[in-house]
Amino acid sequence: MIGNTRRFEPFTDAPIRVIDESGRWIAPFACDLGDDRLRAIYRDLVRARRLDERLSTLQRQGKVSFVASAGGHEGAQVGIAGAIEAGRDWVFPYYRDLPLALALGWPLREAVAQQMASRIDPARGRQMPAHPGSPALNLFTAASPIASHVPPAVGTAIAQKLQGKGDVTVCTFGDGATSEGDWHAAVNLAGAQGAPVVFVCENNGYAISVAFRHQSGSADVATKARAYGMPGYRVDGMDPLAVYYVVRQAVDAARAGLGPSLVEALVYRYAAHSNADDDKRYRPSDEVAAWKARDPIGRMRRFLEGRGLWDAAAETELAAELKAELDDAVAANDAAGDVPLAWMFDDVLAQPSTQLRKQREAFARERDLADEST
Numbered sequence: 001m002i003g004n005t006r007r008f009e010p011f012t013d014a015p016i017r018v019i020d021e022s023g024r025w026i027a028p029f030a031c032d033l034g035d036d037r038l039r040a041i042y043r044d045l046v047r048a049r050r051l052d053e054r055l056s057t058l059q060r061q062g063k064v065s066f067v068a069s070a071g072g073h074e075g076a077q078v079g080i081a082g083a084i085e086a087g088r089d090w091v092f093p094y095y096r097d098l099p100l101a102l103a104l105g106w107p108l109r110e111a112v113a114q115q116m117a118s119r120i121d122p123a124r125g126r127q128m129p130a131h132p133g134s135p136a137l138n139l140f141t142a143a144s145p146i147a148s149h150v151p152p153a154v155g156t157a158i159a160q161k162l163q164g165k166g167d168v169t170v171c172t173f174g175d176g177a178t179s180e181g182d183w184h185a186a187v188n189l190a191g192a193q194g195a196p197v198v199f200v201c202e203n204n205g206y207a208i209s210v211a212f213r214h215q216s217g218s219a220d221v222a223t224k225a226r227a228y229g230m231p232g233y234r235v236d237g238m239d240p241l242a243v244y245y246v247v248r249q250a251v252d253a254a255r256a257g258l259g260p261s262l263v264e265a266l267v268y269r270y271a272a273h274s275n276a277d278d279d280k281r282y283r284p285s286d287e288v289a290a291w292k293a294r295d296p297i298g299r300m301r302r303f304l305e306g307r308g309l310w311d312a313a314a315e316t317e318l319a320a321e322l323k324a325e326l327d328d329a330v331a332a333n334d335a336a337g338d339v340p341l342a343w344m345f346d347d348v349l350a351q352p353s354t355q356l357r358k359q360r361e362a363f364a365r366e367r368d369l370a371d372e373s374t
């Protein structure tokens, strides 16, 4: 019931937090999550970080072509995942959302397969790495053009409203997306239609090298909600439970027919924008270090330790479990091998056109010639 969960006011100057950096609970209400759930949230954070580190290694080994690191975004994403009913609600993610996809239940092997474009990738190697998607989870495949997924997210939410089953849509994006025309058109429509959608901006302060103040005249992202007639919440995105509680309130409101919300989660990306970027050219290293000191994993661990729910032995056990899981996922994809190039002609049209058949034949001839010359 919305009445029980309406805890937060919109448009606060200070970002909403429920755990401080020392791991102390500071909210004026009690934490109602069970011990196992709290430990699972911590596990999701660490699991995402380990995958992130492994993907960078795989990229340097030439096994993955592109990495969009999510290090520093995990707290926000795991918090969002906890507030959604996976497989019922719809989620429209963006390319930095691997931790969100994993926390929703995307199998790690599948996630690694998508990154490596191996033969066991359900997308058959056709997606750019770091573009999660899963029909089983109602997880819309991430699209590269910034903010292009926001209009279809709103369309989905309007359809959910017409169906009247209380399902909702959550749409995530970076701060750069909020400077795009698609974003404004879609958020405006959501406000006008009272669509059951929760927009979550993972504001890491930069759109590649462009700092937020250079791409928007707004003081912050949450403010933009005022123009479209919905509440805008600013939340500390390095506090996973704050994000969970704020997004849960917004999701509950959308389910109850109260319309859309915009949540701004203040995060940081620790690594460069991608493996093709050099962040030292546009941001100082002490800024990076200051944000790392606020890391969501350390904060959540201190919170658990303070409640007697975690210790060094549990940490050692988790590290071993996650390493084994990652090793297994990489080994399975290594063993499966790369997607054959000829697969690009499959599944394009139910009845292949003359042109497609000709292209396939031309490709086969080229390949034969290449084979002969080796």
Ligand SMILES: Cc1ncc(C[n+]2csc(CCOP(=O)(O)OP(=O)(O)O)c2C)c(N)n1
Binding pocket: 096, 144, 145, 146, 173, 174, 175, 176, 177, 178, 204, 206, 207, 208, 273
């Ligand atoms: C329409 C469009 N314009 C430009 C780009 C190139 N581009 C890729 S990522 C990116 C930055 C987006 O920043 P933000 O939305 O803040 O997300 P972040 O990468 O910081 O998480 C840009 C400009 C693009 N993919 N699509």
